[in-house]
Amino acid sequence: MSDRGRRPCIIGVARHTWHPDSVGPEGAPEPLDMWEQMARVAAADAGAPGALLHLDSLDVVYSQSWQYDDPAGRLAGRLGADPARRRYSGIGGTVPQVLLAEAATGIATGGSELALVVGAEALATVRRAKKEGRPLEWSHPPATRPRFPYDTPVHPAEVAHDILHAYLTFAIFDSARRAHLGRSLDEHRRRSGDLLSHLTEVAAADPDHAWFPIARSAAEITTPSPANRMVAYPYTKLMTSIMDVDMAAAVLLASDETADRLGVDPARRVYLRGWGYAEDPPFVAARRDLWRSVAMRAAMDAALGAAGVGAADLDHLDLYSCFASSIGFGADALGLGHEPFGHGDRSVTVTGGLPYHGGPGSNYVTHSVAAMAERLRGGPGSFGLVSGVGMYMCKHVAAVWSTTPGPEAPPDPGDLQPAVDAELGQAPIVETAEGEATVAAYSVVHGRDGAPEWGALVCDLPGGARCYARLHDRESLAEAEEVELIGRPVRLQDAGAGVNLAVPG
Numbered sequence: 001m002s003d004r005g006r007r008p009c010i011i012g013v014a015r016h017t018w019h020p021d022s023v024g025p026e027g028a029p030e031p032l033d034m035w036e037q038m039a040r041v042a043a044a045d046a047g048a049p050g051a052l053l054h055l056d057s058l059d060v061v062y063s064q065s066w067q068y069d070d071p072a073g074r075l076a077g078r079l080g081a082d083p084a085r086r087r088y089s090g091i092g093g094t095v096p097q098v099l100l101a102e103a104a105t106g107i108a109t110g111g112s113e114l115a116l117v118v119g120a121e122a123l124a125t126v127r128r129a130k131k132e133g134r135p136l137e138w139s140h141p142p143a144t145r146p147r148f149p150y151d152t153p154v155h156p157a158e159v160a161h162d163i164l165h166a167y168l169t170f171a172i173f174d175s176a177r178r179a180h181l182g183r184s185l186d187e188h189r190r191r192s193g194d195l196l197s198h199l200t201e202v203a204a205a206d207p208d209h210a211w212f213p214i215a216r217s218a219a220e221i222t223t224p225s226p227a228n229r230m231v232a233y234p235y236t237k238l239m240t241s242i243m244d245v246d247m248a249a250a251v252l253l254a255s256d257e258t259a260d261r262l263g264v265d266p267a268r269r270v271y272l273r274g275w276g277y278a279e280d281p282p283f284v285a286a287r288r289d290l291w292r293s294v295a296m297r298a299a300m301d302a303a304l305g306a307a308g309v310g311a312a313d314l315d316h317l318d319l320y321s322c323f324a325s326s327i328g329f330g331a332d333a334l335g336l337g338h339e340p341f342g343h344g345d346r347s348v349t350v351t352g353g354l355p356y357h358g359g360p361g362s363n364y365v366t367h368s369v370a371a372m373a374e375r376l377r378g379g380p381g382s383f384g385l386v387s388g389v390g391m392y393m394c395k396h397v398a399a400v401w402s403t404t405p406g407p408e409a410p411p412d413p414g415d416l417q418p419a420v421d422a423e424l425g426q427a428p429i430v431e432t433a434e435g436e437a438t439v440a441a442y443s444v445v446h447g448r449d450g451a452p453e454w455g456a457l458v459c460d461l462p463g464g465a466r467c468y469a470r471l472h473d474r475e476s477l478a479e480a481e482e483v484e485l486i487g488r489p490v491r492l493q494d495a496g497a498g499v500n501l502a503v504p505g
Contacts, residue, residue, distance in 0.1 A: 005257030006408045008104035009269040010401070012046030012252035013370035014038040017209050017245070017358070020124065027125030028246035030138035031063045032071075034120035036078045038250035042116070046252055048262040055081040057112045059099040061119025061363045062089045062149060064243075065126050069142040075118070085112070089362065090149040092390030093320055094277065094397040096251075096365035101399065103253050104272045108408060113258045119363030120248030127244050152391040155283045157431045160498035161468040163456055166322065167240050169284050169392040171232040171443035172458060174325035176290035177332075179441075179486040189234050192324040193218025195348075196239060196355070199321065203352025209367075210351070211245045211358035229450035232443045233481050238355065241322040245358035249366040251373070256405070267380065270373040273406045274306025275299075275399040278416040282394045285458045285466040286426045290441045294424040295416075296396040297333035300387065302413035307400035309383055311335055314400070316375050316384035317346055318368040321353030326389050334385075350375050350384070364388075369401070376403050433459075433467040433492045433500055439485045440466065444477055452477040457502050459490065467492070469500040476504050 016038065018028035028034070043051045058081065060071045068074055072086035085106070089095045096117060103115035129136050158164060163172075178188040197218040203210035221238045224230040228238050254262065259269055278295035281287055304310060311334040319330035327348055331337070350371040351357035354364055365388045372384045380403045388397040437459035447453045455471030469492055471477060479485075489505035 005255060006108050006110065007256040007271060007405050008107035008253055009256060009259060009271045009405070010251055010373050011048070011254045011259050011262070011264045011269060012042035012044070013250065013373045014041035014045060015209060015247070015249035015367050015370045016041070017211060017247040023246070027128055028122045031065050031120040031122055032068060032074055032078070032139060034122065034248035035060060035075045035118045038118050038120065038248045039075070039079055039116055042250040042252040046262065046264050046268070048264060051114060051252070051262050052079045052081055052116070055079065055083045055114050055116055057085040057103050057106060057115035058083040059087050059089060059103065059115070059117045061095055061099070061117070061366060062091050062361070063119065063121055064361045065122040066136070066138050067142055067146055068140045070140070074140055090151055091362045092395055093322065093362065093364060094388040094390040094395045095362045096369065097275065097386060097388045097397045097399050098277060100251060100253065100369065101272065101275045105412070107253060107255045113255050115253045116250060117366060118248070118250035119360070119366050121360035121363060122246045123244040123361065124246045152282050152394065155429060157429055157468050157498065158283065160431070161456065161470055163284065163468055166392065167235055168232045168443055168445060168456055170323035170325045171235050172284060172441045172456060173290060173329070173393055174234060174323070175443060175486060176441040177325060177328055179484060180291035185234070185482065185484060189222050190218065192234065192239070193222040195324060195327060196221050198347065199349055199353040200356050202347055202349050203356035206352065210356055211242060211247070212356045224450060226450070229448070230446040232445050235323060239324060241354035241359040243359050243361060245360050247358055247360045247367065249363060249370050251366060251369055267403070268377055270376050270401050270403055271405045273308070273383070273400045273402050274303045274411065275397065276302025276413040276416055277397045278420045279396065280394045280424065281426050282392065283429060284392055285429050285468060288425050288427055290458065292332060293329045293393065293396060295394070295420045296329055298416045298420050299396045300333050300385070300398040302416055303385065303398040303400045306411040306413060307383065307402070307406065309400065313383055314385050315346065315379060315382035316350055316372060317348050318350045318372055318384070318386045319348045320387045320389040321349055321355070322359060322389065326393060329393065330387055372401055376401060428465045430461060430465045430467045431498055432494055433461055434494055435492060436505065437461050437467065437469070437490050437492050439488050439490060442480060442485050444480050452481070455480055455502070457490070459492065459502070467500055469502040470495070471502045473504060
């Protein structure tokens with residue numbers, strides 16, 4: 001086989017959104033039906049509807065909507081396929097691109113010829129049925145509900161201080177980046193609003209796929225109101241990822257030789273030119289530099305280096321966008337400056353992002369890769385980078401795609417982790433502390449009525465350790481959303497049950 005014959009490429013993509021006004025009273029189909037539909041549409045997109053019979057690799061992204069007794073096996077049976085590799089994934093925003101990279105590696109090394117990655121969520125339908133008191137009777141439930149595949153450790157101090165939700169952890173990182181850039185709270189909120197307003201415009205331009213295809217102004221997005229309550233400062237409801245959506249996507253990959261055999265038009269092939277994966281510490285306070293991600297930069301550098309391009313050569317981007325901080329960290333990692341939405345003619349998204357396109361559980365990146373493939377086909381020879389972020393912004397993947405083929409296989413990025421660990425180091429976390437401390441990062445959590453309830457602080461302690469703390473003083477909570485707290489002293493008191501209480505210094 002020639003080197004060219006082993007090159008892995010996308011030959012077919014599919015994505016679909018079941019909008020509430022387009023489905024009947026029962027809602028969207030169950031995930032198994034969605035998987036099958038997307039697989040068949042992806043094969044048709046390749047111009048090879050019969051290709052699915054020859055699948056030798058099948059990855060199904062974990063679905064939070066419904067559990068099956070044998071997800072990959074049930075789908076293989078629907079498709080009439082008998083793939084040797086059948087896997088049901090774990091969870092996280094990096095999962096689809098990691099699966100695609102693994103499938104591409106299998107193709108490049110001769111272990112596979114045709115691979116499918118597919119995922120779906122019907123969480124909006126699940127939520128509607130629960131609200132109506134209507135049980136869902138979808139097919140093939142397991143005899144025993146499997147354990148939720150959460151594989152990221154949680155520090156006991158994070159549990160004690162209730163620092164367990166993405167909207168809060170990403171807001172904490174946002175505050176650290178804001179302080180590092182030297183922005184006032186008002187300026188940072190304005191810039192975040194401008195960025196997210198641009199995302200809404202991208203979503204509005206694609207009403208078939210976006211869950212919220214509505215263009216909104218920066219002020220509308222960032223200003224709290226009865227319809228847009230503050231969730232965790234500075235994030236309002238319109239600034240947070242939306243997971244309760246009904247949508248599915250699939251990506252079909254093949255070797256160039258298999259694509260030739262299937263009659264796939266060379267102009268529709270999109271090649272994985274390079275990729276990388278790395279992790280930051282799983283505990284928020286453990287990061288020495290809370291304003292950046294060493295692992296994200298390493299993953300992106302690896303992807304660009306393998307692709308043989310620089311950030312300036314990228315024509316299209318989709319930076320993982322669950323919250324504004326993940327976009328900002330991604331732009332910083334690529335060296336794009338701090339206003340990425342205005343960088344030349346490029347956008348930071350090809351979908352509209354997780355708050356406006358929709359973030360279907362662990363499957364968003366399947367959508368962004370499919371959308372990127374469509375964009376690249378429309379601009380032959382162009383390059384696009386897609387990133388994924390998992391858990392508390394600790395897992396990172398990036399990939400460069402292009403219709404221009406590279407070597408027979410993307411260079412293996414190898415294990416990036418040792419270099420990442422050596423650069424970032426880790427701050428020790430103290431579970432309980434008393435005395436003087438300095439605020440390193442923070443957010444203010446609001447209730448469903450929009451009122452501030454408590455502050456979540458990461459504090460620097462004398463000697464270099466860190467701890468978490470809660471702020472309850474009403475006056476201080478109000479001030480925290482008007483004046484920068486980072487760098488300010490606080491006094492810590494033991495509130496019991498492993499909780500540190502912060503009192504203004």
